Amino acid sequence: MSRAVIDPTALAGRAIDTLRGLVGRNDRPAGEDVARAGRWLVVTVYRQPDDVRTQVDGSGPLSGMRNEIELTIRPAPGDKGTELAARPTAPDEGSVDARRRLRAALRETKSILECGEVVEPSRPGSSHPGPAGQVLRVATRRAWGEGRL
Amino acid sequence: MKALCWEGVNKLAIEQVPDPRIQNAHDVIVKVRYTVTCGSDLHLLGGYIPAMEAGDVIGHEFMGEIVEVGPEVTKHQVGDRVVVVSFIGCGSCWYCDNDLWSLCDNTNTNPGITQALWGSDPGGIFGYSHAMGGFMGSHAEYVRVPFADNGAFTVPDAVDDLSALFASDGVPTGWMGADLGGVGPGDTVAVWGAGGVGQMAARAAMLLGAEQVIVIDRLPERLAMTASHIGAETLDYSSTDVGAELRERTGGRGPDVCIEAVGQEAHTYGPEYLYDKVKQQLRLENDRPPAIREAIMACRKGGSVFSLGVFAGLADKFPLGALMNKGLTLRGAQQHGQRYLPMLLDRMSRGEISTSHLATHVMSLDEGPHGYDMFKNKEDGCVRAVFRP
Secondary structure, rough: OHHHHHHHHHHHHHHHHHHHHHHHOOOOOOOOOOHEEEEEEEEOOOHHHHHHHHHHHHOOOHHHHHHHHEEEEOOOOOOOOEEEEEOOOOOOOOOOHHHHHHHHHHHHHHHHHOOOOOOOOOOOOOOOOHHHHHHHHHHHHOOOOOOOO | OOOEEEEEOOEEEEEEEEOOOOOOOOOOOEEEEEEEEOOOHHHHHHOOOOOOOOOOHHHHHHHHEEEEOOOOOOOOOOOOEEOOOOOOOOOOOHHOOOOHHHOOOOOOOOHHHHHHOOOOOOEEEEEOOOHOEEEEOEEEOOEEOHHHOOOOOOOOOOOHHHHHHHHHHHHHHHHHHHOOOOOOOOOEEEEEEEHHHHHHHHHHHOOOOOEEEEEEEEOOHHHHHHHHHHHOOEOOOOOOHHHHHHHHHHHOOOOOEEEEEOOOOOOOOOOHHHHHHHHHHHOOOEEEEEHHHHHHHOOOOOOEEEEEEOOOOOEOOOOOOHHHHHEEEEEEOOHHHHHHHHHHHHHHHHHOOOHHHOOOOOEEEHHHHHHHHHHHHHHHOOEEEEEEO
16 A cells, blocks of 8 residues: 555645645655656546547647657556656656646646647636735646646 | 635635636636525635635636637527536546546646645636636626536526526535435435535435435524425434434434535534644644544444535544444545536426525625625524625
């Protein structure tokens, strides 16, 4: 059983880690394992592999970084669709920003394939977020490229 | 436009905010006719849900009229009278396709936050923090509704506006608790909380064939309303030992299904309440869980417990031993309203589910801050404060 699932301190640690990643000048993306900085980032797309391959080969969100990443496409177990995996090919396995951009591009690819667009939060949001809200805005600017992916 | 905004812990204000606009092709804009307080809003007010900004429009349970449609909207047109499910579902991901709509993969625009808190990101919801998508809420004159073909439902002629309002959240949430809790013919069901959701869960249990339904609360007006409008038995926890009473009423077995419709600010009596309150205020636990503790202890062996009340994080003194050794099934969810709304609106139009009695206080949106005060403090028998923008 995963320690992260059963241990509240691990949960709190992950939350703090993510908060640092979302708002701080962390040198590694939130939630990433130090020992596996080059871990594949994977999304499951509820579409057939051929549909995913066509999108990835076209002018989708991943097209701008095709020279910086390697990709694999494989069927997901059961009826779950297709697993789309990517990781930077740079010797240092990519900068923090590169991995954030890659996460974001994978999420966008999935969303476009599944529902045809990427839903936006309400804009403009709050008209006067205040000091705490300004911190939150830093976090939400990064949140699309963060998380366990 | 005018809107009711969160301004900080226990601070609300009416403000002028920009009108919403079509941002995505599947959006519609709804002119809100009615929007209502929900117990889960109190967690926002109390500061227990993170990721709120001063100036955020709250509210997630509403109905109104469509006044603008996006280019990819096919099922609706301007003028449709609709009720909108609180959770936003894309309709195309694995979760939506499997009728688990509140778990939608594509509608939380800030997935990194909730992935850190819970390991995965649920779908987006109106007016419920940036952690849950950053969508402005319904306590306003207008609201933008993403993926409206999935989440907005035309109200049948036989259902009036005020009744339809509760089909946005209270009715489907209650139904889901009974349905996914596994209520079947002949069951005994206990429901913690006689608010709107608890009453709807009790009614759902009856319609699903439960033979005995017992609703637990301490507020006499809510217990009386439950008895008269829902027809369930009631139990006042301020004057009796709930576990012993439930045993006595169920032949010593305990309820087959226990539904918790209270959430993270549950009340109880005695040192347990003080303990949880202090730990919550010190942020040593997010959630005060006395109701779900009691539900687990009261449930019969091999029974089912469903968590409908909203929880945010970690709860202390959780009776895992009872759960495991009694062979219980514990389940919870935010509402999968899209799964149930066609059936529920049909039942409402036939008179099988009535909701308008929940609207104890109907007022203008300008009175929103006062309405929330009444709702939070349960003043004047307030079960739900409804706003007319």
